[in-house]
Amino acid sequence: MKTDFDRIINRRHTHSYKWDQSLKLFGDQDILPLWVADMDFESPPAVRKALEARAALGVYGYSIKNEAYVDAIIHWYQRRHGWTIEREWLSDVPSVVTSLSIAVDVFSEPGGSVILQSPVYYPFYDVIRMNGREVAKNPLVIRNGRYEMDYDHLEELMAGGAKLMLLCSPHNPGGRVWEREELLRLGELCLKHGVTVISDEIHCDLALPGHRHIPFASLSEELSQITLTALAPTKTFNLPGLQSSFIVTANAAMKRKFDYRVKALSLHMTNFFTHEAVMAAYNEGEAWLDELIEYVAGNVEYAIAYLAEHLPEVKPMRPDGTYLLWVDCRGLGLDIKGLKSLMFEKARVAFSEGSAFGTEGQGWLRINLACPRSLLTDALERFCEAASNRS
Ligand SMILES: Cc1ncc(COP(=O)(O)O)c(C=O)c1O
Structure with a gap:
């Protein structure tokens, strides 16, 4: 192993969210x-090098999104996940939770119900409730020591009017990497009941040996048309403080709606540092x-x-x-x-x-x-x- 993951790095007094609170x-x-x-x-190391080179420029003006950055993302998903992403399916967003919140705002009605599968990463509740929507809770069930989806209850929620679902794939905190059959069964229900899926796949690169992450939108053309996937290299390469994320959707109308809101909130500008870091991570990490x-x-x-x-x-x-x-x-x-x-x-x-x-x-x-x-x-x-x- 080339990297010494045993090395202790003192993160105290670095304004660390984790260590200094x-x-x-x-x-x-x-x-x-x-x-x-x-x-x-x-x-x-390539990430640090890229950031140091960027910092050395000394002038920190507005940046543009460059083609090499988009290429780095596309090649990564092709290589690691066998998923072909088209350039026009991508938009940058500062963070995954930003995307979840905007998606709830633009793809559900005020007062409407949004499905999540509990227990789940706590901001899922916040982005639903703080946007004035109701949580439609589909608790996961434990079978053979692992979480599984309760499809009957899920269908009841969908039939009862919940038209948006926040999927956590892989699942935090349960660590499930959903299998193809599980996702296909979920997809069938979504198609049957006209449910839009926001798939948070921030942990997609962290499948452990013996498991393979399957992007929900990659399962079929039909499913790609009802899905917006929220992605980031930040968990994978430990860059969360750089706030770098993007969404992928093949549905042009969904993308237009989403992008419009991102622009209205003025979240569309590119951070001076992040693209260099992301390129280095995907190309050399x-x-x-x-x-x-x-x-x-x-x-x-x-x-x-x-x-x-x-x-x-x-x-x-x-x-x-x-x-x-x-x-x-x-x-x-x-x-x-x-x-x-x-x-x-x-x-x-x-x-x-x-x-x-x-x-x-x-x-x-x-x-x-x-x-x-x-x-x-x-x-x-x-x-x-x-x-x-x-x-
Ligand atoms: C499932 C999930 N989504 C989103 C996030 C946070 O992403 P971001 O910092 O890009 O908002 C986390 C962080 O732990 C997470 O576990």
Whole structure:
């Protein structure tokens, strides 16, 4: 392995959302943060080089979107996902959540219902409710230790008038990389009931060995016409602070509507730095990503084995993808307050508390595994010890 993912990088006092908010959020400056989904690894060296060269220009004027940037995206999706994206299907947006929010605004009616599958990444709820829509909740069901979709209930929601769905694929926090048959069955229902799909595929590049991400819009021509896919290189290459994202839709009318709103909000201008970083990542970061996935897969195995040995009352859900581990802690017999106190006060670690992902997440915790193994070990030790000694 060329990259030293074991190297500890001190991110404190860098205005880090993850590392420099512990006192404010958890009441303890020195808590180990394994919550928000950014990684404690340096991005691929080519990204840093590209940013340094850009910074060295010294004049930071308005930028234009260049063709090489679009090529880098198109080639990446062709190579890694076998998905052919046409140039005119793409638009830039500052972030994936921006796209989700705009999509709710332009593709649903005020007061209308928007489907999500809970538990799910918490901004899904915000973008629905804060745009004055209702959450139409389709809880995932656990079968054989993993989440599956409840198609009967989904169809009831669609037949009941919900005409927009926010799909999380791969799924955060459950780590499911949805399989072709699952997505096709979902697609059938959407086509039958005239439902538009906003597919958040930000974790698409992080399928773990043995799993393959399938872009929902790539399944068929018909499905590509009802789908807007929200994508970004930011999880893949650890660039979330650069705020770089894009949408893909083959439906020209949908794209026009979406772009109009982006322009109305004046979110269409290109950041001076991001395109250079994204090009470097997609064109030169592939080997780095393969190594990263191997390292994360090692952390997944390590964490699952560690928990099984030291705290068998908790049951991790083995992820197919993402660097997030969703752990069922209901066996500890603690309520939300108790789990928070166990983490923040007794163990002095910050995982994400599960009820933030919806009521179905109550009693669960989400651990961010994208950190050096030694840090993960420290966090697991602290947590298991505190949990074993809880009174
Ligand atoms: C499913 C999902 N969508 C979106 C985001 C955030 O994307 P962005 O920072 O581009 O809004 C995350 C971050 O964790 C995520 O897990």
